[in-house]
Amino acid sequence: MREVLAAGVVAGQMGGWAAPFGITLVADLLSAVMVLITAVIALAVSVYALSDIDARLERLGYHALFNMLIAGVCGAFVTGDLFNLYVWFEVMLIASFGLLVLGGGRAQIDGGVKYMTLNLVSTALFLTGVGLLYGTTGTLNMADLAGAVDRVHPGLLSVIATMFLVAFGVKAAVFPLFFWLPAAYHTPAFSVSAVFAGLLTKVGVYALLRTFTLIFDHDTGYTHQILLWVAGLTMVTGVLGAAAQSDIRKILSFHIVSQIGYMILGLALLTPLAIAGAVFYLLHHIIVKANLFLIAGAAERLTGSTELSRIGGLYRSAPLLALLFVIPAFSLAGFPPLSGFWAKFLLVKASLEIGAWTIAAVALAVGLLTIYSMTKIWAEAFWSPHPDGRQPSFAALDRSTARGFVLPIGALAAMTLAIGLMPEPFMAFAERSAAQLLDPADYIEAVLGDRAPLRTAEGDAG
Secondary structure, eight states: OHHHHHHSOEEEEGGGOOTTTSOEEEEOHHHHHHHHHHHHHHHHHHHHHHHHSOHHHHHTTHHHHHHHHHHHHHHHHHBOBHHHHHHHHHHHHHHHHHHHTTTOOHHHHHHHHHHHHHHHHHHHHHHHHHHHHHHHHSOOBHHHHHHHGGGSOHHHHHHHHHHHHHHHHHHHTOTTSOTHHHHHTTSSOHHHHHHIIIIIHHHHHHHHHHHHHHTSOSOHHHHHHHHHHHHHHHHHHHHHHHHTOOBHHHHHHHHHHHHHHHHHHHHHHOSHHHHHHHHHHHHHHHHHHHHHHHHHHHHHHHHSOSBGGGOOOHHHHOHHHHHHHHHHHHHHHTOTTSHHHHHHHHHHHHHHHTTOHHHHHHHHHHHHHHHHHHHHHIIIIIISOOTTOOOOOGGGSOHHHHHHHHHHHHHHHHHHHHHHHSHHHHHHHHHHHHHHHHSTHHHHHHHHGGGSOOBOTTOOBO
16 A cells, blocks of 8 residues: 555566566555455454354364455455456355355355355356457456457447446345345354455455446446446345344345445446545445444344344443444444545535436435434344343453454444544545546556557547
8 A cells, every 4th residue: 555655556467477468466546445454354353253253163264264265355456357356256255155154054054055156147247258358359457458448349348348247246236136145144153244244245346446447438328327227226225125124234234235336326427526435435334334243243242142122231231332333333324424424425426516416315315214224223232121131241251252342343433433533535545546547547557568558638549
């Protein structure tokens, strides 16, 4: 991150093979900050796992699978080659499936089968699109593709773009391709749920942001109109699904879907402010959503369940956990001055600036419905007494276990507060990232060097 801020886009040619013939790893502002935030979440979850993951799951390979997953996520963020992106997706898929079914519970196997089936369909579609793109352009280097796609027939390019939209849409869990997520994310250990919630769908969002600003930007009237509809429907279906649930993890799983819609909205609008809003939303949501799943795990350890009708009393007996829940919960709903408010503010403002009144209204309405779900969790899990008369408290846990829960939750909550109270540097960073995405000349030059095509003022390859 420091190197990119100081020197601009950084590219490395693996094995000494010059682009576009070899595999390139590239770090611009967006990919660098995604790797940085991945490291932050991985550290928080690793500390939390010391109290959450038992010896049996450790013997079954939790730590190896976790590190394999983080490697896949980071690889996907920095690769500059579409086939290499497919490879990193496969690394993620193998590791995430292993983590999902770790322990072999019935619910885990059921969720794992649904997760794997739909993701394999996505993978097959992705690989088919990669083959078609290579067959028509002769390259899979993303910087090289930015100019090479100009030689492809517009109709065929739109078909290929749609294939990538669906493939990455499954990974991002957008409407109507999201059903695997709420069926799977509530089944594994809480440490696994948290890292899934924070990072996995964001890789799909990142892939959409990268490819639909760098490669598939030739027919925005078609592709980005689809993205606009997808964004609105994803927001609405996700928040309605959350309102119908009574289990904390299921509520939070549906809210992942809902919040993904906001990020897709920024890409669909395709203005500098909208893309900046999408980047800001990505960073805010990764922290908030991972933290909420960590809090759900602590609540389950104290009360014995995540089903709202079977728990309660946390406000009186664990006030620190109650405070740490309020911060990310209100941020998710968009309360000022927390980070979620600024993220939604940028996207709503971007919508209003181009006269997209309907989608702006949808975004605001979904924010209000998010408040309903968060207050339902607060009322049942924290405010109401426990139905069995228990007084759940961290005092019942040994000191190291309690610290293992509280420290990562508190650190992520502090980050949420910091972003909300001091949004200017984060907004400025998001705007710089958006500028790089919308004008990828530096990205292309860093990868291709002297082979980079010249571009006219209109942006056409020279």
